[in-house]
Amino acid sequence: MKKVFCRPKSMTDTVFHYCAGCGHSITHRLIAEVIDEMDIRGITIGVPPAGCAVLAYKYFNVDMIEAQHGRGPATATGIKRMLPDRVVFSYQGDGDLAAIGIAESFHAANRGENITVVFINNAVYGMTGGQMAPTSMLGQKTTTSPAGRASLLDGHPIQISEVFTLLPGTAYIERCTVNSPAAILKTKKAIRKAFEYQLDCRGFSLVEILSPCPTNWKMTPIESNRWIDEVMSKKFPLGVLKDLPAGEAKKGGKTP
Amino acid sequence: MKGYVTIDKELCKECHLCVEACKKGLIHPSREYNTRGYRPVCFTDEAGECTGCTLCAITCPDIAIEVFREKG
Numbered sequence: 001m002k003k004v005f006c007r008p009k010s011m012t013d014t015v016f017h018y019c020a021g022c023g024h025s026i027t028h029r030l031i032a033e034v035i036d037e038m039d040i041r042g043i044t045i046g047v048p049p050a051g052c053a054v055l056a057y058k059y060f061n062v063d064m065i066e067a068q069h070g071r072g073p074a075t076a077t078g079i080k081r082m083l084p085d086r087v088v089f090s091y092q093g094d095g096d097l098a099a100i101g102i103a104e105s106f107h108a109a110n111r112g113e114n115i116t117v118v119f120i121n122n123a124v125y126g127m128t129g130g131q132m133a134p135t136s137m138l139g140q141k142t143t144t145s146p147a148g149r150a151s152l153l154d155g156h157p158i159q160i161s162e163v164f165t166l167l168p169g170t171a172y173i174e175r176c177t178v179n180s181p182a183a184i185l186k187t188k189k190a191i192r193k194a195f196e197y198q199l200d201c202r203g204f205s206l207v208e209i210l211s212p213c214p215t216n217w218k219m220t221p222i223e224s225n226r227w228i229d230e231v232m233s234k235k236f237p238l239g240v241l242k243d244l245p246a247g248e249a250k251k252g253g254k255t256p
Numbered sequence: 257m258k259g260y261v262t263i264d265k266e267l268c269k270e271c272h273l274c275v276e277a278c279k280k281g282l283i284h285p286s287r288e289y290n291t292r293g294y295r296p297v298c299f300t301d302e303a304g305e306c307t308g309c310t311l312c313a314i315t316c317p318d319i320a321i322e323v324f325r326e327k328g
Contacts, residue, residue, distance in 0.1 A: 003323070004310060004325045005314075005322060006323075011319070015267060016317070018317065020271035021317060022317055025318055026315075029319055184315065222276050225273070
């Protein structure tokens with residue numbers, strides 16, 4: 001018998017601190033598998049966020065630099081400009097990218113920095129206890145919106161990926177999810193493509209991942225996977241939102 | 257037997273996503289506890305139905321499942 005599935009080499013043996021059924025750990029594994037498959041472990045530098053994934057540096061067997069809350073793309077910009085031959089990815093949640101770090105993320109995308117951002121959208125602030133995030137769904141009950149999110153009071157959920165497609169610096173934007181084996185394999189392909197675009201110096205790439213948060217949604221892992229299909233993906237449609245052809249690759253990116 | 261899986265009981269957090277993913281229904285919830293207080297799932301395949309399709313391992317958030325398959 002041949003071993004066909006095991007822990008990727010780009011992961012350490014540390015036990016994940018994430019809750020049961022969390023999408024973060026699946027995404028960590030996918031990134032590590034892509035790093036293994038592309039054989040770029042020696043040249044990859046990751047930037048973990050503040051949020052649930054703040055301890056991501058313990059799990060990846062690659063170089064990691066912890067960024068301040070929301071400043072992942074700014075830190076990644078600095079790394080990429082100093083070391084343009086490295087593969088730099090920033091890993092951010094929705095509190096990190098869509099709330100406190102929207103300015104850094106938006107401007108990094110607008111400058112067309114040649115980095116990859118993995119954006120975990122789970123519609124709540126996970127680490128701090130399930131408060132309403134900018135990406136929370138209308139009517140969603142959280143600890144800071146006990147009656148459900150109301151558009152007049154709290155605004156509408158931000159569709160970060162759609163907003164970023166308008167920026168000329170972005171090369172590849174896809175929204176996927178990790179709620180079923182098929183979706184997980186699709187997400188892995190998207191992450192791989194984003195890393196390949198970075199190696200080709202095409203510009204900013206963003207992979208938004210709709211991720212279950214069973215603890216803060218107060219559901220079982222199986223129910224939360226169903227909720228992504230039934231509720232979340234209606235507001236956040238899945239698919240490739242922007243894919244710039246090779247010839248049209250934008251300016252920035254590679255530092256001369 | 258075309259394949260089999262091994263489940264690391266200390267890593268399992270009983271999210272039961274693999275129970276849902278296994279098309280043959282070979283993974284079951286169990287009653288025994290591990291050292292972290294979870295009740296890990298168990299794999300039973302007396303009829304040799306497992307094909308080593310890796311669907312359970314792909315959905316496992318905690319990389320607790322390793323899959324073995326016959327060559328070819």
